[in-house]
Amino acid sequence: MTTVAGKPALGSIAARLERLPHSRWHIKVRFLIGAVTFFEAFDQLLAASALPVLMKEWNLSTGQATFAVTSASIGMLLGALAAGWLGDRIGRVRTVALGVAITGLSSLAVALSGGIEMFSLFRFVQGLGIGGVVPVAATYINEIARSDKRGRFVLLYEMIFPAGLAAATLLAVWVIPAFGWRAMFLIGALPVLIAAMLPRHVEESPRWLLSRGRTAEAEAAIARIEAEVARATSEELPAPAPSANPVDEPKGTLMDLFRGRYLRRTSVLAGLWFAAYYVNHGISTWLPSLYTKEFGLDLTTALVFTLLSNVTGLLGTFVMAMLIDRTGRRPALVGAFVGTTLSLGVLALAGATSGGQVALFASCTTFFLYAINAGLYLYSPELYPTFNRAKGAAFGGLWNRCGVILGPVAVGAIIGAGGGLALVFAQLAVMGAVGAVIAWFAVETKGRTLEELNT
Template sequence: MTTVDSRGAQIAARLDRLPMSRLALRARLVIGAVTFFDGFDQLLIAYALPALRAEYHLNAVSTTFTITVGAVGMLIGALLTGKLADRFGRVPVVTACVLVYSCTSLFAALAPSLEVLQLARFLQGIGIGGEVLVAATYISEIIGPKTRGRFVLVYELTFVFGLAAAALVSTWVVPAHGWRALFAVGALPVLLAVALRTVPESPRWLAARGRYDEAEAVLVLLEASARAQHGMLPDIVSSVPGPVAERPSVLELFRGRYLPRTLVVSVLWFTSFLVNYGIASWLPTIYTSVFHLNVSTALTYSMITTVAGLLGNIVIATTVDLVGRRAGLITGMLGGTLVLGSAAAVAPTQGTQVMLFVSVAAFFVFSVNLALNLYGPELYPTRSRAAGASIGGVFARLGVIAGPIVTGLAFGTGAGIAAVFGVLAVTCLIGGATVALFGVETARQPLESLSP
């Protein structure tokens, strides 16, 4: 018979009632800076690609491999880090990830050949693929249910700002200084490893591992910071107790109540990221090779699309606690279906038209990418939350790998842009239908009641 974890429940209840404090804000800012550079480094290859194609005379196969080799690294990173974070803690794994993806960005900048660059991107992908999932899990565990959605997604906007910054910096750096300088900039977050030493571990994770005294010590610091800033703290509301300090098991995520949840988030991660990277990875190349735009114009158009996606992310981040997770996810996927389906029917013949269609589609689909970083961790218990998030992350990376391949194959059929839009529209429809039929709502509920 399973023993009830009353002490862990008390720690969770005390944590959930805390208002935002300077200590919690500092933790969010440091983790947010790490995630910003994760987003920045992730898409650098797309903006360096036109210059790489010219320098190394890449054909379609070499281009696709150069894009996807980093995504394979992200897949491995997602597979590894969830289990590691559930065993060794959220903060140590985030620190290891930032060291990996920043040092390998410098390795890429110094690469003497295309093959070495591809190896650097593969290794960089391991750090990139793991960090954002573990960081999202950490952030979701240190805030209460009433504002958890807005809090997590506003934090997650740092990743999207990183994507936008990569597009913005690329439009200046690549034409003026070349692609190597772009990867050199991506090495800057190595400095954040020092700042991460000031970030406290998740009290929820410590309690789930039976390390109650350490959890209590961190919680006392958070309470003291909140009390100094806000005065008297809110009353503690009893929380739902869970099993006592159980050993985490990945198999748990594939049985009982968690199996349908795992299936839903896996489909959503895969479809939304396939569409995202199917659009983003090939756009600069399509603009230059099909519509004969110069590199500067192509990168500017890609930046506009990224900014449109950022606007969609801002909308979902500020409304997710009001409308709920499920409604936001459905709207994002079905909105993308409508826009991309319309683009397939119109078959645009100018670069500007393509930019307009993909920018509106990005407004919808990129919001799903963001919301999943909130939704996935909410569906699992603390003892295996990072592992659950990493399973979704694995399917996200499979989508990242499949997106450029599917887009390249669709474009190569001879039907051109219309085929690309058609395939991406169907993919969006599958994701939207899945969450509409099988998704559960998690808004404004304590984590312990969602996943005992």
């Protein structure tokens, strides 16, 4: 029996996590995992920031430019699949550390590439790391959060992701004109320094350890966490609530994601991820190039307009964090998809006639889109039992990568065929409306423990 401050620490692992007050331990873990997520987001957007310069330097066609920005997305798709399996097999923390190392080393290789072929190859490898880290990191944060405040806890962590996107664009405004695009990818190699720190400073998820039958390790991990929280709060921890001791979660296989009640959850989740990221990357990948090519803006102005969109996205994530535990997951997602559709619809009807107009309505769109994306990183792990949680979240990540790939391809095809910007934004608005309809069928998870949702 483990003890905290000389008293027995009774109850299940879930109950003991549920009774922990917010403390410096939570802040430390959220900071370390958040630093990983920050750089993953930073590295994800580097190609879009560098694309206007690359198109001139290497004289790229629209097709080559599309391939350059989607190569990482293909890697993210495969990385999400592999990481989902690894996260449930070798642990959340070790999987995240491995993905971070791959991301950082690949960024260094991209910086040294001499042509579009090597650039795209190493961006593909970098995508393997990015695609694997983000869903597994979100799964870990979900597993250490209390059910009554899980939405806010997870989404305040998720704000790190749009902050990383904004930082990539902000640095690009200064770094690329002054030092060239390669310097951005050198900065993107910094996560290598974080990879070695995680296993030594972040406890493995006790929920995952227990699901793997590693009961002694789970007990030891939760005891260390309890001791650190007790030291941080200088108070004796409350007893675990009896109502927080659920029946043990069932074990299962990958195919359980597509059977029984999980079939609906998986289908809805796949549709939500696809719609959200189809729209998100259909816009974000091409915005800097649209500003320079379609409206003749200089690179600095184009990057500042793009930065504005990332800042409003950060604000949208914060608003979602403050509201989602009150409104519930389904109303929040439906409302954000409707907001996305209206913003894009207005832009399509207005005809996208100036760079300033596009910047204004694109920024309104990203306010809602980033809120959706953060909400889905909260929602996805909630839907599955611990044994399959990383795989379930990663399967959603697979569909978001399909959207990441097809959104920019569709936009590039419309632009290449001379379809006009109004058509670009109209088809993105339609996809936003599809997402709103799918969100209506989402299962509500507000206020319930992960075990209650899956037993």
